[in-house]
Amino acid sequence: MSDANGHEPALEVHDLTVSYLRQPVLYGVDFAIPKGRLVGIIGPNGAGKSTLIKSIMGLVPTSGGWARVFGEPVKDQITRVGYVPQRESVDWDFPVNVMDVVLMGCYGRIGLFRRTGVEERERARAALEKVAMLPYADRQISNLSGGQQQRVFIARALAQESEVYLMDEPFAGVDAATEAALITLMKEMRDAGKTVIVVHHDLATAREYFDMLLLLNMRVVAFGDTGEVFTGKLLQQTYGGRLTVLSEIADKVAKDDD
């Protein structure tokens, strides 16, 4: 599916379905994200947000549908896609330092047996600079705060020099300063033509952070520009009215819209 100018979308997902023990977790997910957007995926707990980006990356098996990056299957374009897993998914006592972790971002491109060279180190250093972690390059990862850990993960993704980024809850459990620095960085990435897709759990900030929103609750409730999608009605649909926080936010949105 190309847009009016004949450009392939940066990420297109078609009829993606994921089941776990025969129970559908995601079904019939469709959307196409144009290049150079900053997109938030929001939805309640258990909505399948992480599952969605994992299935796009081929980390969980799908039972139907496909995901394409610039018109090609993701697995053929793997170097064009950078993935930032949840911070809690790894053991931070692992015996490596910050530089070691960021260098891992370069291992997808260098062949299996080639060694990392000067160029990779330079790339890793530049990535650390961007997240203000260069002074910590030699620090053991077990001595990092939550926010610093997240910065290291983002730096590792930057070192991949991909075009499309999928980030799983990068703002979970980080300090306010880190959150602000990361969102600024993501906006810079977008302005440089990268496509950044972020699983996000905080409705209060979603509207100000993202150009586009994907409202997800096992299926796509709505997808579009933030201004069009961030409405009380659609949010209510997404969260099923279960959350009081949500009704408060929805109220606020309604008032703002008046």
Added chain:
Amino acid sequence: MPARYITPLLAVFLLLILAADAQAARIGELTENDPWQQARRFFTFADPGLRLGLIGALLFGATCGLLGSFIVVRKMALIGDAISHAVLPGVALGFLWSMDKDPLAILVGATVAGLTGSLVVELIQRTTKIKQDAALGIVLASFFAVGLCMIRMIQNNDGASRITGLKSYLFGDVAVLGSQDVLTITGVVTVTVLLVILLYRQLLTIGFDREFAHSIGLPVRLLDGLFQLFLAFSIVVALQAVGVVLVSALLITPAAAAYLLVNRMHHMLWVAAAIGMFSAVLGVFFSFLGSDLPTGPFMVLGASSVFLVAYLFAPRHGRVTRWLRHRSRRRDVSNENTLKSIYRILERDAVGHDPGKVVKIDRLAGERRVARADLNKDLRRLRRIGAVKFSGQGGDVTLTGSGLKQAQRVVRNHRLWELYLTNEADYASNHVHDDAEKIEHFLSEEKVAEIERQLDYPDVDPHGQPIPGRGGA
């Protein structure tokens, strides 16, 4: 790891094996009864059988350390244990197939059995809700049981001639290693070391973050399979010398000790390999000393003692190291508190600028509010570092110039911190003392300077007491 060292090293090993083979006698055949004599024979490498055993032990000790490091950081320790138990039926099968103790047949049989074991574990995990630990327990025990039965059957059918050969698989006996075995070990070890060197970055990435490794297009399943294959190989070649029951300890313990000692994976690999080699040689040594002692337990005990040393004395996290560090910090704090008490007495007497003034020990004890014995310990330490001088017999003291400076620093830190909490953090002025009592010992010079700047170089604390200046009064 520089590959250029490894090739010549292996060449030397190969030569040694061939040399040893020329007159291959088994270890312990020519036993001396005197342990000193035995030890002398050990260190002169006079016994060709011993040479073979030592070469084998050094080689598999190193690989066990290398692969064990990955196992430990990936929390796969139980998998090593499961594979090592699961190989036993394969050993028996290999034996039946070749009708001899052919190392290659046994290597193949055991590896197949080991990998089958780990596949069954995966199968159980994937098809039921049983988790990995229980699945490992089931598979480990059942494979081991099958192996035990098969070995018993072979022994019953085959007369006594080969019993020793098979028994060594259970508890380990380095003396049964022939030159064929050592050649097999050398082959396996060479390929394993090459694998770890060439695929280090990929193995590291998978170990740290599997999903990420997958997402950058690394062939995770292939590499995992390869790793397990070589893990099985390494377990099997160490099996005769260490025994099924204990071989996993040689994978886990040296690597765990290394994990406590160093912080980077590539250092850990080196250290674990060294500990593995040391433990293996230690096992050979002790089993050589007493002619009928099994090798495996001594190897494992060697590794365990290294672990114990690491546990107690590791540079940062060792228990003893930590205790010493805490004790030294406690002493510093206590010293500083005593200095502070002396300073306060001098201050009350309005002679703060005169360090020569004698402070009575009774008064000091009252001010400091600690047992006299503890106070005396502080004072003796302070005299050693030249902060106080004793004057007269009763233990009365005077501050030296450097003692005064230290005391001023502590008092200053205390009062600045109180002021900082009251002014900047909105603490009530009667709430700040206890906090300052602790923090005064740990404020760095930079922090003090920063606080001072922020408070605009104050002269008195919230209680109206003067803050001693940086250089002196």
